[in-house]
């Protein structure tokens with residue numbers, strides 16, 4: 001499926017790709033409305049009705065991923081609330097063996113995430129994955145969400161890599177579109193980013209059921 005000899009750098013998304021999107025979906029769809037409703041004396045349903053249009057409007061923009069923005073906007077301590085449900089932060093299946101496999105092939109492994117730095121820190125604390133990456137890049141540090149071409153232009157300036165010899169895995173189709181527009185040669189999506197959600201499909205992108213699909217069987221453990 002992949003000729004690994006042709007790949008130098010592997011860019012990996014975090015939420016929904018390496019980590020189960022269950023946490024994020026539960027957090028934004030259930031936990032934030034619950035706490036917002038409690039704070040403002042309204043029901044969780046009323047809170048959803050207030051919050052969701054705003055969330056939908058900002059989806060894919062840097063503010064959508066910014067805990068500082070939401071803490072101020074909702075008058076809620078977002079990162080503290082994330083800690084309340086942080087038992088849901090989990091790596092997806094075979095992530096550790098996949099990262100070890102890439103390490104064994106001596107690939108450069110880059111975590112490239114839209115997550116805000118404090119969310120990234122919480123997730124690395126909970127999963128212990130940070131040591132597996134050669135570099136961690138947040139879209140906040142680039143000034144643009146990955147959905148935006150400008151993010152890739154800035155990435156090109158700050159990180160030396162060859163798009164022809166890069167692989168990028170991300171559960172977001174709009175992010176994959178953005179990576180493709182920038183010329184990243186190899187792209188994969190994720191079939192089931194949220195373990196509690198429905199499987200996705202796409203007419204063009206190959207969506208991975210499991211990272212084992214791109215690891216030769218003898219190297220899996």
Ligand SMILES: [Mg+2]
Pocket residue numbers: 013014015016017170171172
């Ligand atoms: Mg993602």
